[in-house]
Amino acid sequence: MNTAHRYALSVTGLVGFLVFWEAISQSGWISTTLLPPPSSIAPSLVSEIQEGIWHWMVWASFRHYAIGFFIGSFLGVTLGVLVALFPKVEASQAWLARVLRPIPPLAWIPFAIIWFGISETAAAFIISIGIFWINYFTAMAAVQAVDKDLIEVARAFGHRTFPALLKKVILPGAAPGILSGLRAGLGQGWMTVVAAELFGIEGIGQRMMEASGLLATDVVILYMFSIALLYGISDYIFVSIQNKILAWQR
Amino acid sequence: MAKVIETEDLSVAFGEGDGQNIIFRHLNISVEAGEFVTLVGVSGAGKSTLLRVIADLIPPYEGSVKIDTPQDRARRRIAMVFQSANLMPWRKIGDNVGLGLEGIEVSPEQCRERVRSTLDLVGLGDFSDRWPYQLSGGQRQRVGIARALAVDPDILLMDEPFGALDAITRIALQDELLRIWRETKKSVLFVTHDIEEAVYLGDRVLLLGDRPAHIVNEYKIDIARSQRREGENFMRKVEEVKAGLVDAMALSDGAA
Ligand SMILES: Nc1ncnc2c1ncn2[C@@H]1O[C@H](COP(=O)(O)OP(=O)(O)OP(=O)(O)O)[C@@H](O)[C@H]1O
Numbered sequence A: 001m002n003t004a005h006r007y008a009l010s011v012t013g014l015v016g017f018l019v020f021w022e023a024i025s026q027s028g029w030i031s032t033t034l035l036p037p038p039s040s041i042a043p044s045l046v047s048e049i050q051e052g053i054w055h056w057m058v059w060a061s062f063r064h065y066a067i068g069f070f071i072g073s074f075l076g077v078t079l080g081v082l083v084a085l086f087p088k089v090e091a092s093q094a095w096l097a098r099v100l101r102p103i104p105p106l107a108w109i110p111f112a113i114i115w116f117g118i119s120e121t122a123a124a125f126i127i128s129i130g131i132f133w134i135n136y137f138t139a140m141a142a143v144q145a146v147d148k149d150l151i152e153v154a155r156a157f158g159h160r161t162f163p164a165l166l167k168k169v170i171l172p173g174a175a176p177g178i179l180s181g182l183r184a185g186l187g188q189g190w191m192t193v194v195a196a197e198l199f200g201i202e203g204i205g206q207r208m209m210e211a212s213g214l215l216a217t218d219v220v221i222l223y224m225f226s227i228a229l230l231y232g233i234s235d236y237i238f239v240s241i242q243n244k245i246l247a248w249q250r
Numbered sequence B: 001m002a003k004v005i006e007t008e009d010l011s012v013a014f015g016e017g018d019g020q021n022i023i024f025r026h027l028n029i030s031v032e033a034g035e036f037v038t039l040v041g042v043s044g045a046g047k048s049t050l051l052r053v054i055a056d057l058i059p060p061y062e063g064s065v066k067i068d069t070p071q072d073r074a075r076r077r078i079a080m081v082f083q084s085a086n087l088m089p090w091r092k093i094g095d096n097v098g099l100g101l102e103g104i105e106v107s108p109e110q111c112r113e114r115v116r117s118t119l120d121l122v123g124l125g126d127f128s129d130r131w132p133y134q135l136s137g138g139q140r141q142r143v144g145i146a147r148a149l150a151v152d153p154d155i156l157l158m159d160e161p162f163g164a165l166d167a168i169t170r171i172a173l174q175d176e177l178l179r180i181w182r183e184t185k186k187s188v189l190f191v192t193h194d195i196e197e198a199v200y201l202g203d204r205v206l207l208l209g210d211r212p213a214h215i216v217n218e219y220k221i222d223i224a225r226s227q228r229r230e231g232e233n234f235m236r237k238v239e240e241v242k243a244g245l246v247d248a249m250a251l252s253d254g255a256a
């Protein structure tokens, strides 16, 4: 299957889905409030933009998302790498991680509000939690899986200090794993953005709550698509960077 | 002649307690400056392990390894060719060859020149900008050889470096190695499964065997190298070492 063929199939799949959905909506079987047709998205987008809401909300959500993503990724990767490198740290976190890990990011909402108020920080905090765990575990596994033979080679050629081994073998060797963790976090982050804003922090999530209260389901759908678009763009950019960094992989 | 490598009652063991596995015990071997020593022995005898202790990659369990070579900041004292090429997949071929040059006092120009000339030497002059995955197994193995030669070491430890190569490339590289060795007066400790290769290359052949391993036999090869590919004396020596290896295997089977 060549690239063009693949591309054509992907477009067909998406367009087919939209046409099917439009047909069901138009057929009148289901009220357009329960299932607004995709063709209603464009008019809602225009009106949301005219009222100055859309870009404002998208920008607010993007801020929460970006801050949460960077903090969660940075801490997750750093701690994951450290834990993998030092067996004592690994042992001391083993049970602690088991206790904290299963708590869903949204369960932290009450504490986020108590600690940070109804604020951007609170939203970023909640978003960062899910991203943190993904990166923590993938970075740890990636470092643990680095080829020991290559560490031996580096040592044999005179690179025996810890910083030298980290720079020349451990980080490049763990890069594929770390990058795939970052990418998973990129998607996970958008999934928590909406939820983190449901309790009144300005952003897409808040606007969706408002709209659903007014039964303006077309607006809800508009923002669902907006998230999909934002995720699509960020994932596309990430993958192009990733491919550059990992050009050495076949 | 000065000894550049000397082991004193060297023992190496893996594991601890009941599961401890002593690979060799009280091993005393030495390599003199400028000497070419080959090491043969059955699979699992501990040849790679011996090279590893000498290169200070694993610690001795008992005894010690003495390395006596002049210090020179623009070179490395020891370099190793590993049994499997072990290239870093994220480095282009040229950068893999340059690995050991990072951190010693060579200028960037010298560095490029050494990488280029050693890659030429192993017949891969045009491959500098490729990724390791784009090379065949034998080509990667040759990059491993270039990587060791690039640091211009006094001691060259080679672990079956020609194992993955076809007969023609192998013969060419054997002769190339002998030429480099003669010109640069390096000391070489060379592990091989191939007895003809051991007798062809070495001033001395060491036979490592039994369990825990020790040097069960040692053969001095006093045949001029020009007479070595074939000829009565060469063949006789090869047969002699082969017989020794068979005896050594019988010995370890008896022990097991
Ligand atoms: N890291 C290790 N941990 C435990 N045992 C090891 C380790 N490395 C090697 N051994 C054992 O030490 C013995 C010698 O291994 P070594 O690799 O030195 O053999 P070798 O003579 O090089 O064999 P071959 O000719 O097959 O390469 C083997 O029995 C092997 O199982």
Ligand SMILES: [Mg+2]
Binding pocket: B047, B048, B049, B083, B159
């Ligand atoms: Mg071996």
